[in-house]
Amino acid sequence: MLTLYSYPALFGVADNNGYGLKVFAFLKFAGLPFRHTHILDASSAPRAQLPYIVDGDDAVGDSDRIIAYLTHRYDLIIDAGLQLGDRQMGHLVSRMLDDLYWVMSYSRWKDERFWPAFRDALRGAHPELSDEQLRKAREFNAQRYHYQGIGRYAPEEAYARGTADLQVLANLVPASGFLFGSKPSSFDAAIYGFIANIYFYDIETPLKKCVSSNANLINHCRAIHRLMG
Structure with missing residues (x-):
């Protein structure tokens, strides 16, 4: 399988x-x-x-x-009805989500204000994780952030990048339905992957506050979340 x-x-x-x-x-x-x-x-x-x-x-x-x-x-037809312009816009959205990834990860592993709550949530959900594993993971991520560049930003500068990405996304996602119509595409799956990991994240980061202030992002996220059941 x-x-x-x-x-x-x-x-x-x-x-x-x-x-x-x-x-x-x-x-x-x-x-x-x-x-x-x-x-x-x-x-x-x-x-x-x-x-x-x-x-x-x-x-x-x-x-x-x-x-x-x-x-x-598997000859999947999920994106078969998308026009060239839709696919090009989806490509741009996917690349913007690549940028958002770094800010989202930064908010979990680097920002001292949110790291303890994230660490404790991981431990609570996955008690098999050891302090040593978490320490190594945090050190590894800090190194990645430094070489990628986001690790050299002050927190408010990093979150300004992320909230700018989220606001553009909020302007693209419709109030109801999905990015390119009444049926979800692979690009809706991509949006859900990131927005769900911000919206359902039980820690009030600037990213979560931004998502929570945009009803269409919430509606899109919840609609897909229901389909995941």
Whole structure:
């Protein structure tokens, strides 16, 4: 059976990482049967990153490559009705979410105001996590943030980037329905992956405050969340 390997669940969402939740939502939209396995050690994954899937003899990493692979392999029609302009806009949204990822991750692992609550939430949901594992994960992320650049920002500067991304997204997502009509596409799965991990996040970061002030983002998130049941 097709298996999705991704980070653990948290705060009622199936993966506390936007990319893993994106693939999870896409699989649900597609109606493909799959096994969901939560892991923390990504050393055996393609590119040593989560999420990834194993489908028979194929191991595929990177959320966009996973979606492209599954669409081709199983002749999925989720995005079949999208026009060229829709696909191009979806591409731009996906790249904006890549930028948002860093701010969202920063809010969890780096910001001293929110790190203790995030750490305690992880421990509560996953008591198997040791202090040493969390310490190493935090140090690893701090190094990533430094080389990517977001780690060199003051918190208010980092959140200004993230809330700017969210406000653009709020201007694109309709008040009801989905990004390109009445049916969800792979780009709606991508949006859900990130917005759900902010909206259902039980810690009042500036990102959550921004999402909570935009009804259309909430409506979109909740509509997809209901489909995940």
